[in-house]
Amino acid sequence: MKRIRRLMLLAAGPYAARFRATLRISVIASVVQALAYATFIPLLAVLATDPVDTGTAWLWVGVLVVLVIVEGGLRLRESAFTFDYWHLVTGDTRTRLGDRLRSMPQQELGRRAAGDLTMVVGPSVTSAATAISSFSTLFVQLVTVPALLGVVVLAVDWRMGLVLVAAVIVAVPLLRRLRSLSNQGFRRVDKADGSAASRIVEYVQGLAVFKATGQAGASSTRLARAFADQHAAHATSNRSASIPVAALQFLVQTALIALLTVGMALVLDARLTVPLLLAVAVAAARFAEPLSAAATMTKLFEMAEASLTRIGEVLDVRELPVRDGGRTPTSFDITFTDVDFAYEGREECAMRGVSFEVPERGLTALVGPSGSGKTTVTRLITRFADPQEGVVRLGGVDVASLPPVELMRHIxxxxxxxxxxxxxxxxxxxxxxxxxxxxxxxxxxxxxxxxxxxxxxxxxxxxxxxxxxxxxxxxxxxxxxxxxxxxxxAPVVLLDEPTSALDTESEVVVQQAIDNLVTGKTVVVIAHRLSTVIGADQILVFERGEVIQRGKHTELLERDGRYADMWTAQEGAKEWRLGASGPV
Missing domain, CATH: 3.40.50.300 (P-loop containing nucleotide triphosphate hydrolases)
Structure with missing residues (x-):
């Protein structure tokens, strides 16, 4: 419960103080409710006397009425959090999740499937807000009231009290077993639900491909497999908890029968009056209520904990740190100095000892085979990730010293x-x-x-x-x-192969638009077609994470190196056409 409470406070965010106050109100209201139930014992004891002491009886009735009114007022204040803050907690949590996703390192974000994030920001937030606003106060009520009533029953008669104590002693292992099974089950269910959501997003976005390959509708094996796994997870979770639930319900019924049996024996032995037994029976029934509701409550809390955990995992992700000494750039040249970078989970470096300068208001083209490090350059400039070694600067300012919002304002x-x-x-x-x-x-x-x-x-x-x-x-x-x-x-423009997927006519129109965009800017363009960057101020040729050549188009052709080979290959490809006899 401490962990769930911590997660609830994390999800409550700026409303955490109000949430704590609501829990305190719930505890006080539950104590008042328990006292109200306890007044039945002296009230019925007075009514059982002959003659009835009407003054004392009315006094206890008055106490009961006052306690009920006080509890009602406290419950009204308690419910204010649900009605007034539920939607605020929901909206604020989603906003904070959105901010964290925006500032999250790109590698961390890339590990999370779109469907899984949809579950976190959507149903998980709703479930968490419900847990904060409703489940928490219900749990306080179902624990506090029976605990106090158990003490009252022990005070009335220790033998009947021992029956309740024995029931709790037996119930605790069952509850722990049920919680363990529910926890495991809901983690599997939660994972299966997230996977199914990801497959749904994938199916919708890739519907054209699925249709073309005959895998749409009932033929979509990926979607069908995700749904089958989801169904299996739900079924396994329900089956595994069925025996502890049945045992718990049997225990509750047995405990109540045992208590009434002990009470009847005491009545027959003239050690207890019938009205007092009835009062104890009322208290015992209220005591047993949370045990009988434990199965449902456990499932609800495990669902809430799963949602809170998913939210907590996102909110706990550390942002890329902002180093001291940052200042707003006044110029917009870009420099890489001895930069080493490796993507998490990969042994091979994506960039090794890379140093170069992109002049302000100049156009620098990055060329090279796929996986050579071109896209990594743009990711490091935008701080989607930080290099393990070396420095990337914008206008002489280390980009790691600029908050992401400030950095992207210039790009x-x-x-x-x-x-x-x-x-x-x-x-x-x-x-x-x-x-x-x-x-x-x-x-x-x-x-x-x-x-x-x-x-x-x-x-x-x-x-x-x-x-x-x-x-x-x-x-x-x-x-x-x-x-x-x-x-x-923005003074800096990054172009990631913006025309490589276009037909010739569209490329011409888009290239005209790009010309209007880059005028007077510091431009870095990743180029697939070398013909589009022959006018660049400098061309950097990447291979295996290193800059192996740099210069203008004509200079690189004269050196007869990797760039010249790439140019020759692309120019030769223009002569390729499909004919009856194959490529000619």
């Missing part, structure tokens, strides 16, 4: 694979600078050649692009991405 990135939101074209462009005016957004759109295709659409810039921009062509999506970057107007 615009255009990726090869464009992600558009299921919103209007206007809204997608505005992502570059949300506070921009409509006129500024339209100006960026024109500069990126977006206007040329938007003006043909019936709803113009208010046209929705569909999920991931599915209603647009690759070239159109790329132009919207470039419009975002133009609108952001």
């Amino acid at each position: 615009a990135v255009v990726f090869q694979d464009v992600y558009l939101f299921d919103d209007t074209i206007l809204a997608n462009i505005a992502m570059g600078r949300p506070e921009a005016t409509r006129d500024e957004i339209l100006a960026a759109a024109r500069a990126a050649n977006v206007h040329t295709f938007v003006e043909r659409l019936p709803q113009g810039y208010d046209t929705r692009v569909g999920e991931i921009g599915s209603s647009l062509s690759g070239g159109e999506r790329q132009r919207i991405s470039i419009a975002r970057a133009i609108l952001k107007d």
Whole structure:
């Protein structure tokens, strides 16, 4: 429970103090409720006397009424957290998760499946907020009230009290066993649910591929296997807990029968009155309630703990540290000095002893085979990761000394694979600078050649692009991405092969948009087609994580090295065509 409480306080975030206060109110209310049940014992004892002392009887009735009213007021204050703070806790937790995902090292983020993160931010947060607002106070009530009533029963008659003590002694191992089974079961269930969610996301995003390969619908083996694993996990969890649950319910019934048997024996022996036995029976029934509800409560708490654990794992991820001495860059050249970098879990370095400079307002192209280190350069510039050795600087400032938000304020990135939101074209462009005016957004759109295709659409810039921009062509999506970057107007632009997947016609239009984007900027471009970077101020040739050549296009051709070989191979590929006799 200490661990669950810690996770609850972590998830409650800025509302943790209010949550603690609610728990204190719940404890006080539960004590008052137990006292209210306890008043039945002296009340019934008075009513059993002959003649009845009406004054004393009414006194106990008054005490009972006061306790009930006080408890009602406390429960009202207790419930305020549920009604007033539940949605606030939910919204704040999701915001904090979003912030942590944004600041999380890219390697850590890459290990987490999209469906799993969807579960964390969605159902897990809802379950955690419910646990904080409802389960916690219910648990306090179901523990505090029976514990106090058990003490009362012991005070009335130690023999009947011992029956309840014996029931608790037997119940504790069963509860621990049930909790252990539920814990294991819900971890399997939680993992299976996350895997199923990931497969659903994968299925929706890759539906075209599944259709093309005949694996859509009932033929989707990956999706069917995930659902089968999910069903098996749920079934195993339910079966494994069934015996302890049945044993616990049998124990509760046996304990109540034993208590009534002992009580009847005491009544027949004239050591206990019938009204007092009835009062003890009421207290004992309330005492036994949490034991009978333990199975359900255990499952609920294990579900809540699984959700809280998932949330805690994300919130506990350490951000990339920000070193001291950071200052806002006043120039925007980029330098790598003796940089070594290896991706986590890989023995081979992605970059070894790399040093180079990207001049301010210049265009530097990175070329080389796949896996040579080109994309790693852009990831280190944007601090998606930090090098193990060496320093990356922007305008002479170590990027590791800049908060991520400050660093990315100076950098615009255009990726090869464009992600558009299921919103209007206007809204997608505005992502570059949300506070921009409509006129500024339209100006960026024109500069990126977006206007040329938007003006043909019936709803113009208010046209929705569909999920991931599915209603647009690759070239159109790329132009919207470039419009975002133009609108952001950052002094540094990183281009990750923005035209490599486009046809010739689209490439020409997109290249014109890129020309408008990079004017007067510090530009780093990862190039697949060497013909697109022949005018670069410098070209860096990467191979196996090292810069093996650098210079302008003509200089590199004259050196007759790796770059010249790549150029010759690409120029030769232009002569390739498919004919009846094969490539010619």
